[in-house]
Amino acid sequence: MKKYLLIISTLVLITVTTRAQDDESTLTRPGQEAPSFSCMTVDGTVIDIKELKGKVIWINFFATWCPPCKKELPVLEKNVMERYRDNPDFVLVVLGREHSMDEMKEYAVSTGLELPFAPDKEREIFSMFATQSIPRNVIIGRDGKIAVQSIGYTESEFTQLEKKLASLLEE
Secondary structure (H helix, E strand, O other): OHHHHHHHHHHHHHHHHHHHHHHHHEOOOOOOEOOOOEEEOOOOOEEEHHHHOOOEEEEEEEOOOOHHHHHHHHHHHHHHHHHHOOOOOEEEEEEEEOOOHHHHHHHHHHHOOOOOEEEEOOOOOHHHHEOOOOOEEEEEOOOOEEEEEEEOOOHHHHHHHHHHHHHHHHO
């Protein structure tokens, strides 16, 4: 019994510590107005957050060298982009933290992913949302406020993000 309590206590402590680190690196909060930015995707599409009020926006921050990001991106493409690609009320942008436009184009070609990649070479956009930690997902509701955000990648957490997205698109 003591062993069981020790394990539970340790898990709780790890969870609380991890959450505190997430909070320290995260500059935005659910319910807060999303920071305003614009970017250009590898296909030349300009995305300006100010002009997208009334739409649901999913922002993914990643890096080409990040193992969890590499696991997450194919899931993002299959479960989110392919499902909502034709939904006029949905916008997805996948920002390559510290990557140039050329690097993003090369990554898209080398992986075969057809996600709307955009560069964030100097972390200008990322730094509006956080100081560290990727992958990072932010979903913005039709009202322009952050509905939910997550750090890291697990299948279960990603499934929760998908459910939140579906719910926001039904509103």
